[in-house]
Amino acid sequence: MGFNIVVVGATGMVGSTTLAILEERQFPIDNIYMVASHRSAGDTCDFMGKPYIIEDVANFDFSQTQIAFFSAGGEVSAEYAPKAAAAGNVVIDKSSYFRYEKDVPLIIPEVNGEQIAEFTHRNIIANPNCNTIPVAMALKPIYDAVGISRVNVATYQSVSGSGKNGVKELVEQTGKLLNGRPIKTKVFSQQIAFNVLPHCDVFQDNGYTKEEMKIIWELQKILNDSNLAVNPTAVRVPVFFGHSAAVNVETKEKLSVKDAIDLLSKSPGLKVMTGKTPYPTPVHDAAGEDPVFVGRIREDFSHPTGLNLWVVADNLRKGAALNAVQVAEKLVESYL
Numbered sequence: 001m002g003f004n005i006v007v008v009g010a011t012g013m014v015g016s017t018t019l020a021i022l023e024e025r026q027f028p029i030d031n032i033y034m035v036a037s038h039r040s041a042g043d044t045c046d047f048m049g050k051p052y053i054i055e056d057v058a059n060f061d062f063s064q065t066q067i068a069f070f071s072a073g074g075e076v077s078a079e080y081a082p083k084a085a086a087a088g089n090v091v092i093d094k095s096s097y098f099r100y101e102k103d104v105p106l107i108i109p110e111v112n113g114e115q116i117a118e119f120t121h122r123n124i125i126a127n128p129n130c131n132t133i134p135v136a137m138a139l140k141p142i143y144d145a146v147g148i149s150r151v152n153v154a155t156y157q158s159v160s161g162s163g164k165n166g167v168k169e170l171v172e173q174t175g176k177l178l179n180g181r182p183i184k185t186k187v188f189s190q191q192i193a194f195n196v197l198p199h200c201d202v203f204q205d206n207g208y209t210k211e212e213m214k215i216i217w218e219l220q221k222i223l224n225d226s227n228l229a230v231n232p233t234a235v236r237v238p239v240f241f242g243h244s245a246a247v248n249v250e251t252k253e254k255l256s257v258k259d260a261i262d263l264l265s266k267s268p269g270l271k272v273m274t275g276k277t278p279y280p281t282p283v284h285d286a287a288g289e290d291p292v293f294v295g296r297i298r299e300d301f302s303h304p305t306g307l308n309l310w311v312v313a314d315n316l317r318k319g320a321a322l323n324a325v326q327v328a329e330k331l332v333e334s335y336l
Contacts (some may be wrong), residue, residue: 002030004065009072010034013288017321062087085123129321131220134292147252150229158239198232242282280312
């Protein structure tokens with residue numbers, strides 16, 4: 001049995017990655033529809049070797065489909081996701097718009113997949129932030145085994161987290177700087193080529209950026225622990241694909257490095273790196289790959305129950321599109 005699927009935001013980086021993963025994983029599809037803003041309407045997009053015409057989201061009839069993947073930003077989700085849900089779709093939304101609403105489950109299948117059943121409240125499931133997903137996957141086995149009281153995390157986020165224009169800006173700035181030419185900044189607040197910016201999303205009144213606050217809110221919701229202390233710093237780095245995070249965990253009970261490696265090695269979706277080069281990188285390991293990679297697992301000598309982790313994942317795949325497709329697979333398997 002196949003399903004009728006719509007991908008809203010099909011022309012964006014996450015949307016196109018969603019299409020690729022649906023094809024790779026042979027998701028059961030009867031009919032698929034590609035939808036985007038009026039600017040892309042009329043263009044074509046290939047799927048399974050066949051061209052599809054991009055339709056304008058404003059005119060799309062959501063009664064044709066049963067599953068709707070939204071990856072077109074918060075404004076589009078706010079307006080059209082409820083309409084898609086009311087027309088009978090289960091919406092899997094990759095924006096942040098619905099993530100913090102109590103009656104919308106925020107799902108990572110390997111972490112809290114049992115909560116998918118709560119989609120029936122509003123027919124909407126939220127996909128977590130592309131940083132939250134890999135960090136939560138690395139924390140979950142430790143949290144279940146010995147508890148966690150506090151998490152310090154510094155993220156190193158690739159420019160693809162800002163979409164196609166972010167990638168374009170890094171390419172253009174790099175080329176111009178290497179040739180001694182002046183550059184312009186449009187997407188980022190300052191030069192991103194050969195630089196790092198502790199500035200992802202907009203600053204809040206408390207001095208944190210919205211991206212940093214997302215990590216706090218989402219980890220607490222996913223792990224169902226409003227008392228979990230989370231201290232984040234989000235940094236944009238001149239890397240094209242793949243987000244990294246330096247994670248310091250303060251556990252409630254002591255966990256040895258060996259036991260942590262054993263726990264993480266047995267956890268679905270994780271790939272632990274040890275040995276001569278005990279760490280993953282975005283370029284060499286994560287880009288284009290599905291697992292969340294964990295390395296540099298070591299004791300924090302400054303804290304009696306501290307543990308350090310280095311976590312890397314492809315932000316377009318497990319950080320966004322793959323996670324959404326896995327949610328849809330669970331829906332098809334157990335609920336639809």
